Amino acid sequence: MTVILDFFKDYFSSTSIFIILVDAIFLAGIVAFLYSIFRYNNRAIRKFYLVIIVVVVYLLILLINPPITGIILKDVLSYWPLLLILLFFTEIRLVVESFEIKMSKRDVEASDSQMMKTIISTVEALSKEKTGALITFERRQNLDDYISKAIIVNAEISQEIILSIFNTQSPTHDGAVIIKNGRIACAGAYYPASDSDKITKTLGSRHRAALGISELYDCLTIIVSEETGRVSLAIEGYIERNVTKETLQLFLSRYLDI
Numbered sequence: 526m527t528v529i530l531d532f533f534k535d536y537f538s539s540t541s542i543f544i545i546l547v548d549a550i551f552l553a554g555i556v557a558f559l560y561s562i563f564r565y566n567n568r569a570i571r572k573f574y575l576v577i578i579v580v581v582v583y584l585l586i587l588l589i590n591p592p593i594t595g596i597i598l599k600d601v602l603s604y605w606p607l608l609l610i611l612l613f614f615t616e617i618r619l620v621v622e623s624f625e626i627k628m629s630k631r632d633v634e635a636s637d638s639q640m641m642k643t644i645i646s647t648v649e650a651l652s653k654e655k656t657g658a659l660i661t662f663e664r665r666q667n668l669d670d671y672i673s674k675a676i677i678v679n680a681e682i683s684q685e686i687i688l689s690i691f692n693t694q695s696p697t698h699d700g701a702v703i704i705k706n707g708r709i710a711c712a713g714a715y716y717p718a719s720d721s722d723k724i725t726k727t728l729g730s731r732h733r734a735a736l737g738i739s740e741l742y743d744c745l746t747i748i749v750s751e752e753t754g755r756v757s758l759a760i761e762g763y764i765e766r767n768v769t770k771e772t773l774q775l776f777l778s779r780y781l782d783i
């Protein structure tokens with residue numbers, strides 16, 4: 526404790542106010558960046574735990590000092606900045622993408638109010654018929670990786686098209702529809718399932734897939750249960766269950782600006 530106090534005493538006595546402010550700003554930026562990576566991201570948290578385990582093992586090896594293992598581990602960990610970047614590459618890329626400024630405006634064929642009416646009426650129809658569905662809205666991060674692997678639709682938002690996509694006889698029934706720039710970009714998109722403890726074991730694969738994509742990307746997904754017809758929403762690693770028409774409208778207005 527004395528060493529730490531002496532460090533800060535020397536730091537503040539020998540460093541100018543300007544340098545201290547710059548130092549604080551950089552430190553706050555690093556903390557904010559790390560928070561953006563780990564927020565609601567269980568995979569990133571598990572990777573962080575792995576790093577902690579490696580550090581603990583490394584400290585134990587330094588203490589025991591086995592010759593061969595020590596040399597190998599020291600050589601490998603000498604490249605730790607590169608190893609961390611490779612380990613967290615996906616998470617870093619997603620955070621960087623979230624700060625990108627979109628230079629082009631959305632090419633929306635229908636008005637926002639019409640889109641809202643179409644989406645809500647479509648979800649009501651799916652719910653009434655107990656037709657399972659996943660409808661994902663791209664927000665600040667693009668979902669091109671999933672769109673490219675699905676069936677490209679590139680059509681105006683239409684209740685008839687969405688209902689046909691999720692018809693139980695359709696091959697795209699079990700996948701997701703992705704809405705991009707006010708249009709149906711694709712159908713039959715498949716997401717990684719979440720293993721978060723925030724979701725109960727009674728919920729099915731659609732809910733886990735919706736939560737999984739929300740943990741990785743900045744998007745909003747509407748889920749219609751095939752068993753009950755109930756509607757849920759997944760966004761930012763959080764799932765809201767049994768939403769009403771009014772709640773759905775509030776979420777769409779708040780998170781999609783429609």
